[in-house]
Amino acid sequence: MFTVTADVRSEFPAVAARELGMGDVPLLCTTEIDVPGALPRVVRLMAHVETDAPRAQVQHVYLRGAAALRRDIAQ
Numbered sequence: 001m002f003t004v005t006a007d008v009r010s011e012f013p014a015v016a017a018r019e020l021g022m023g024d025v026p027l028l029c030t031t032e033i034d035v036p037g038a039l040p041r042v043v044r045l046m047a048h049v050e051t052d053a054p055r056a057q058v059q060h061v062y063l064r065g066a067a068a069l070r071r072d073i074a075q
C-alpha cells in the first residue's frame, strides 16, 4: 500500500512497483491527509510480509528528507 502527499501527481507508485517486478501482488495507492506544515512530496509504502525475524530486527527505511519524520526508527 502506498500513500502519497497531495502534491505527488505525476504517476501512481503502483505503476513503478510493477515496472520493478512486483506484478504478482495487489497494490493500492491513496493520498495522505493534507495537514498544514506536513513534509511535502512524500511517498510512503506499507508492505505486509511474513517473516520469522523478531520485530526488533526489522529495519525501517526512510529515504532522504523523510528520515526527519521518524528519527527514532529510521535506519
Ligand SMILES: C=C(O[C@@H]1C=C(C(=O)O)C=C[C@H]1O)C(=O)O
Binding pocket: 032, 033, 069, 070
Ligand atoms: C508525520 C508522518 O505522517 C503521517 C503521520 C504518521 C504517524 O503519526 O505515525 C504516519 C503517517 C502519516 O499519516 C510520519 O510519517 O511520521
